Amino acid sequence: MNKDTKKTVIVGLGALGMLYAGQISRSLGPEAVSFLADKERMERYRQMPFTINGEPCSFLIEDCEEVKPADFVIVAVKYNGLSSALETMKNSIGPDTTIISVMNGIESESVIGERFGHEKVLYCIAQGMDAMKFGPAFTFNYFGELCLGVRMEGQEERLNALAAYLDQAGVPCRIEKDIEKRLWGKFMVNVGINQTCMAYETDYAGILAPGEANDTLLGAMREVISLSQKEGIYLSEEDLNYYMDLIKGLPPESAPSMRQDGIARRYSEVEMFAGTVRRMAAKHGLEVPVNDRLYGRIKEMEAAY
Incomplete structure (x- = not known):
């Protein structure tokens, strides 16, 4: 990985987590993105034969207790897993970390912001993909896109930096005025x-x-x-x-x-x-x-x- 490449961590090794990790890894290198997990899950993940559209793949799995603050954090868990995800990701959040949630619903950004600071959390909507995951096997035909926007004044620099990074990683995105x-x-x-x-x-x-x-x-x-x-x-x-x-x-x-x-x-x-x-x-x-x-x-x- 180029020393200037930003680092992304993902919380949630589900369909969307695999979708974005796979693309970032292919574009920027396997060390540019990692999943966070506790020691028990790390061992379980490392033994799972992950595939994307039938092709074997592997991901960097980091210990959530030892991880350093990342440039970007993607929250990709189910609704019932958000509370534990906040604990898992706490050490990956620094003052300059930008967080997006690709969860469904209309409340996760507020919950994450309450814990880590609303200024760090941008609005994000994942749409247009047909991601399906059963066990370690993930399949998709359409990658879809991310729609991004600010939640409060003063986030424009974060928004532009994230959009530029996603473009570099080959993740389709667009900035929405009425997010x-x-x-x-x-x-x-x-x-x-x-x-x-x-x-x-x-x-x-x-x-x-x-x-x-x-x-x-x-x-x-x-x-x-x-x-x-x-x-x-x-x-x-x-x-x-x-x-x-x-x-x-x-x-x-x-x-x-x-x-x-x-x-x-x-x-x-x-x-x-x-x-x-x-x-x-x-x-x-x-x-x-x-x-x-x-x-x-x-x-x-x-x-x-």
Whole structure:
């Protein structure tokens, strides 16, 4: 690795973690990126035969207790793993570290900022990829892109430095002026697509076909539109159509992360999706029957594990 190359650490060796680690490693060298883990997980990871699209791959795994502050930290864990991730990453954060979260939802940036300083955390949305991971095997056809933006005044230098780094690493990204609306748009599509695919045990083709699943998908998304307007974000049908076009461009036989959770009988991120919608809607006295139904169905499925 060139001594001037920035160092990135990733928390979460899931689909998105592997997606970005693989690309950064190929472009900038294997020492430019590492995953953080405690000693127990380090040993487990080192014994796993990781593959990307069928090709064997290996990653640098660093002890979270001994790691030095990094230039960039990517948080790529599930909703239920965020609390432990904050502990795992604490030694990798220095005064100049810039943090992004590629987690779903609309709350992780605030949680991370509360712990490490809001000035270090930029807004980031990962969209357009069809990443699927089962065990150590990760596959994708579409890499997608990262949408980036500032959360507060004075972050422009951090934002520009991150965008330049990602461009150097070959990670598609763009800077969004209205990043908060983009964040809510991604939340809207995930509330619809992730939960519907899991509840109906289907793939993208199954929820795009006319019928009950498609009605549920659109209904759940429209409830987020109504909620966003109460929150001053003002999503619209135009935003819904934009994201529906993105879904239609994905491989029909692929499925989002919550469907993958269901297949693997893992507890899902339903609290981050329908759970958040229901909590925020209650604050405004807004009814969200589609998300109520999805929440109940997914909780029922998980209770049978």
